[in-house]
Amino acid sequence: MKSIKKLEHQQVQKDPITGAIPLTSTSTKHLLNEILKSASQSTLVFDLDSTLLNNRPRNAVIMREFGELHHEPLLINAEAEHFQDWSARNAMAAMGVSSQFIEHLDKLYQPFWFERFFTSDYCQHDINIPGAAEFVAAVSEQGGTICYVTGRHEGMRAGTQSSLEKLNFPMPGSKNVMLLMKPDKHQSDDLFKVLTLQKLGTLDPICAAFDNEPTHINSYRTAFPNANCVHLLTDHSMREVKLLNGIISIQNFIR
Numbered sequence: 094m095k096s097i098k099k100l101e102h103q104q105v106q107k108d109p110i111t112g113a114i115p116l117t118s119t120s121t122k123h124l125l126n127e128i129l130k131s132a133s134q135s136t137l138v139f140d141l142d143s144t145l146l147n148n149r150p151r152n153a154v155i156m157r158e159f160g161e162l163h164h165e166p167l168l169i170n171a172e173a174e175h176f177q178d179w180s181a182r183n184a185m186a187a188m189g190v191s192s193q194f195i196e197h198l199d200k201l202y203q204p205f206w207f208e209r210f211f212t213s214d215y216c217q218h219d220i221n222i223p224g225a226a227e228f229v230a231a232v233s234e235q236g237g238t239i240c241y242v243t244g245r246h247e248g249m250r251a252g253t254q255s256s257l258e259k260l261n262f263p264m265p266g267s268k269n270v271m272l273l274m275k276p277d278k279h280q281s282d283d284l285f286k287v288l289t290l291q292k293l294g295t296l297d298p299i300c301a302a303f304d305n306e307p308t309h310i311n312s313y314r315t316a317f318p319n320a321n322c323v324h325l326l327t328d329h330s331m332r333e334v335k336l337l338n339g340i341i342s343i344q345n346f347i348r
């Protein structure tokens with residue numbers, strides 16, 4: 094990895110699970126601009142969910158529909174801000190639902206959520222992580238190859254494409270832009286991402302990889318030690334996985 098000098102971290106506590114400390118906004122800009130300088134004739138790998146895209150509005154829509162179905166006024170008012178992580182229980186608590194009632198509701202909510210969240214229709218509700226579309230477009234302008242690698246399954250390709258288009262990302266299928274998705278909804282995200290490493294190794298050299306999931310950014314770090322491996326400190330699966338040395342954490346793509 095070409096070392097990038099003078100990166101400074103925020104004066105905050107480490108993330109208790111990943112050990113991540115995000116860069117300051119000035120250092121984030123510096124890092125992103127340095128990566129852009131080496132993007133030409135290189136490949137940049139981008140995860141989608143919680144890396145380029147914020148899924149909280151999608152979760153809020155599903156929660157509101159669930160609230161309407163079950164006539165639960167607190168849930169009908171669900172907003173993206175109620176979702177600070179992937180836990181529906183935490184979101185319900187933030188909406189003021191009692192812990193005893195959450196136990197009951199969550200059992201009903203999980204299958205309701207699962208049927209909707211992983212569909213083309215619902216991924217239309219996602220929004221950009223700040224600066225994400227502009228950064229990926231800048232990579233494209235520099236002549237870099239963009240490889241979106243997502244744990245979304247092929248059944249979500251149409252909705253994913255239209256969401257990327259709506260949010261002004263470079264479109265899969267255009268020159269030097271590809272979208273790798275899980276062939277099967279039930280394949281684990283971890284296995285899929287490991288299997289894609291082989292394919293990525295056949296492309297132009299990997300200049301940078303971005304992913305919010307510690308397990309995945311760690312696997313990029315191991316497979317591509319010369320790349321800038323950048324962790325998005327947004328949210329993650331809450332598994333006890335520490336980031337490997339050399340991985341840099343940022344919170345957005347604002348340049």
Ligand SMILES: [Mg+2]
Pocket residue numbers: 140141142143144304305306
């Ligand atoms: Mg992700």
